[in-house]
Amino acid sequence: MASIVSVSNLSKTYASGFEALKGVNLEIEEGEILALLGPNGAGKTTLISIICGIVNPSGGEVTVNGHDVVRDFRQTRAMIGLVPQELTTDAFETVWNTVSFSRGLHGRKPDPAHIEKVLKDLSLWNKKDNMLRELSGGMKRRVLIAKALSHEPRVLFLDEPTAGVDVSLRKSMWEVVERLRASGVTIILTTHYIEEAEEIADRIAVINGGEILLVEEKNALMTKLGRKQLRVDLAQPLERIPESLSSYNLTLEDNGQSLIYEYDTSAERTGITALLATLAETGVRLRDLSTRQSSLEDIFVEIVEAGR
Amino acid sequence: MNIEAVKSIYFFEMARTRRTLLQSVVSPVISTSLYFIVFGAAIGERIQQIDGVSYGAFITPGLMMLTLLTQCIGNGSFGIYFPKFTGTIYEVLSSPISMLEIVLGYVGAAATKGLMIGTIILITASLFVDLSIAHPFVMIFFFVLTAVTFSLFGFIIGIWAKDFEQLNLIPMLVVPPLVFLGGSFYSVDMLPPFWRAVSHFNPVLYLISGFRWSFFEISDVNPLASAVIILAFLAVCMSVLTWIFRTGYRLRN
Numbered sequence A: 001m002a003s004i005v006s007v008s009n010l011s012k013t014y015a016s017g018f019e020a021l022k023g024v025n026l027e028i029e030e031g032e033i034l035a036l037l038g039p040n041g042a043g044k045t046t047l048i049s050i051i052c053g054i055v056n057p058s059g060g061e062v063t064v065n066g067h068d069v070v071r072d073f074r075q076t077r078a079m080i081g082l083v084p085q086e087l088t089t090d091a092f093e094t095v096w097n098t099v100s101f102s103r104g105l106h107g108r109k110p111d112p113a114h115i116e117k118v119l120k121d122l123s124l125w126n127k128k129d130n131m132l133r134e135l136s137g138g139m140k141r142r143v144l145i146a147k148a149l150s151h152e153p154r155v156l157f158l159d160e161p162t163a164g165v166d167v168s169l170r171k172s173m174w175e176v177v178e179r180l181r182a183s184g185v186t187i188i189l190t191t192h193y194i195e196e197a198e199e200i201a202d203r204i205a206v207i208n209g210g211e212i213l214l215v216e217e218k219n220a221l222m223t224k225l226g227r228k229q230l231r232v233d234l235a236q237p238l239e240r241i242p243e244s245l246s247s248y249n250l251t252l253e254d255n256g257q258s259l260i261y262e263y264d265t266s267a268e269r270t271g272i273t274a275l276l277a278t279l280a281e282t283g284v285r286l287r288d289l290s291t292r293q294s295s296l297e298d299i300f301v302e303i304v305e306a307g308r
Numbered sequence B: 001m002n003i004e005a006v007k008s009i010y011f012f013e014m015a016r017t018r019r020t021l022l023q024s025v026v027s028p029v030i031s032t033s034l035y036f037i038v039f040g041a042a043i044g045e046r047i048q049q050i051d052g053v054s055y056g057a058f059i060t061p062g063l064m065m066l067t068l069l070t071q072c073i074g075n076g077s078f079g080i081y082f083p084k085f086t087g088t089i090y091e092v093l094s095s096p097i098s099m100l101e102i103v104l105g106y107v108g109a110a111a112t113k114g115l116m117i118g119t120i121i122l123i124t125a126s127l128f129v130d131l132s133i134a135h136p137f138v139m140i141f142f143f144v145l146t147a148v149t150f151s152l153f154g155f156i157i158g159i160w161a162k163d164f165e166q167l168n169l170i171p172m173l174v175v176p177p178l179v180f181l182g183g184s185f186y187s188v189d190m191l192p193p194f195w196r197a198v199s200h201f202n203p204v205l206y207l208i209s210g211f212r213w214s215f216f217e218i219s220d221v222n223p224l225a226s227a228v229i230i231l232a233f234l235a236v237c238m239s240v241l242t243w244i245f246r247t248g249y250r251l252r253n
Helices: A044-052 A073-079 A095-105 A112-121 A137-149 A167-182 A194-200 A218-225 A272-282 A296-307 B003-019 B021-047 B055-086 B089-093 B099-128 B136-160 B164-180 B193-199 B203-216 B223-247
Strands: A003-013 A019-029 A033-037 A059-064 A080-083 A155-159 A186-190 A203-208 A211-217 A227-234 A250-253 A258-264 A286-293
Touching: A003 A044, A003 A186, A019 A044, A019 A059, A019 A186, A019 A203, A019 A211, A033 A044, A033 A194, A044 A059, A044 A080, A044 A155, A044 A186, A059 A073, A073 A080, A080 A137, A095 A112, A095 A137, A095 B003, A095 B089, A112 A137, A137 A155, A137 A167, A167 A186, A167 A194, A194 A218, A194 A296, A203 A218, A203 A296, A211 A218, A211 A296, A227 A272, A258 A272, B003 B021, B003 B055, B003 B099, B021 B055, B021 B099, B055 B089, B055 B099, B055 B136, B055 B164, B055 B203, B099 B136, B099 B223, B136 B164, B136 B203, B136 B223, B164 B203, B203 B223
Parallel strands: A033 A186, A033 A203, A080 A155, A155 A186
Antiparallel strands: A003 A019, A003 A059, A203 A211, A227 A258, A227 A286, A250 A258
């Protein structure tokens, strides 16, 4: 697929001397959902801010649909919607006015029908005449999303959109995201809820210390780095691993109540059948079996730790 | 040119004025009336005329300037500072608008509000004293140019200010002395020679003097000098703003 956002060799050093980005390269494909993961202070927000035009880059370049974000800012910013991390709203404005204001700022003529649709999609329609200060945190978050969608962007940046949002609302927000993706909008999101990225993203980029450590298809990443664990709960505890099982990479846990077997899902043979057969031969009686796949979170921690 | 965006910012700012209509409109009417009662009636009784103009009429242009400067600086600075303070500035910065368009929206609204209030004061004043405007076009020239220039000046303060203390520093500490000592309520000819000389270094004296000339054809300094001073200050503000846009000073850094 063609890339819609292209970041090349982007760097940013703040006036304080802090180097937030160190030569970042990133291609974002049209129509995909890209999750940008990274610990606090990794450079996620700086990267988004430069693409959106809020912060000037120190070096390198960014293009959106072939237009340079500094030189052709009118074209690029008209295509982009941004939902910031902080809940920043004009306390005394009404929902309707603030969303209409956003549309105007992006140079679009008023379109009450579109604003109505956006508000209804985000279950904000019955709050349209309320002042923003009267809204709960979750509703303010949705207002920010409505503002970002007011001008029908092709690329949407969601900077930690579900921070402080309750479970049901989070679900309905992801439904909105799914619908947007279905309509062809490219979505870039940063999140701390890694399971969210796991659930919703097509590709994952990991950033730390101002550098992109990895960009990969989510599924490929999960398979490549995904290790699986087989947990064998024993009927009677073992003091140590029997001699006959020494060829397997086993560890004993829970005071000898469980055997843990680590294996690679992408390997030709996982070795599970052989292990179970050997267990039976050795006379070890099993109480229960369970497997666990390493989550994106484990993978993420692994990558960031390795990068240190 | 992103006209929609300029309109959006302008009307957004004007809506803020509408929400605070009472303090925006009623308060200048009350304070002007108070000035007329105190200066016009109480003190004016003893001064009566300056250069053939009744004291009440004489102070009207000064009062208009006093309010115009305070309002324009206040609105110009608050309009851009507040989004910076709350963080909503992100939206303006990530919109397809040039800095010129941002200025047109914010400064246009601040100047409009200043002009509205100035006009209200003029109308209020005309209820107390007989007013005639000798040179209406010159009056409008000074009126509009001052409003625009000081709204720009306010805008610069709003970008520069890092907190409310700094935001209020110039409007509260610098402007009132300049306006009061700039001959709002007296002719500098009434001062001792030393202070008269010092007054000529006060740029606001030129504004008030030129503005007053357009009403009564009396002035402390040559009206042409007044026009030059205000145009020069406008040029300074525009140069500073150009520098701000080019460097992204305190906005995009």
